[in-house]
Amino acid sequence: MNVEVWTDFLQQNWLVIVIALVVLFIVLNLVKTMVKWVLAIVIVAGLLIYSGVSLEKIGEVVTTVKDETVDTIKSEAINVMLKEAKDAKYIKNTDGTYTVSTPNVSLVGEIGTETVEVTFKGIPVGEWKVNDSIITFIEIAQSNESTTSK
Known part of the structure; x- marks a missing residue:
């Protein structure tokens, strides 16, 4: 991934990221059930989608890592x-x-x-x-x- 793209994104959206992190920490500290992990995943997914990283790209990365791991184990x-x-x-x-x-x-x-x-x-x-x-x-x-x- 390009470092300049991430730097520009962080500079433009720092307030949204800070708010999301605060909400994430509040959820993790206050909610004591499995719901907190669902909420945490939703918040992180929202940030990723908002940042332009699509679920398709994440799926591609997961598939690539899985394939490389299988090839390494096979070898x-x-x-x-x-x-x-x-x-x-x-x-x-x-x-x-x-x-x-x-x-x-x-x-x-x-x-x-x-x-x-x-x-x-x-x-x-x-x-x-x-x-x-x-x-x-x-x-x-x-x-x-x-x-x-x-």
């Missing part, structure tokens, strides 16, 4: 997956599914499908398409099982 999970591949255990279940697990990553998939459910550090991170990294991880886990069985 971290794949890195950990490949680092821990030598310790991976492959289990073929009787229902046609398989599980590949390490101390930090777990994959559950159905044999013949192109997706797996991924859990990273105990937290489900969604259904991923099987890519080269995941195939390599599964193959290493399978080879670990065959060397352990001998």
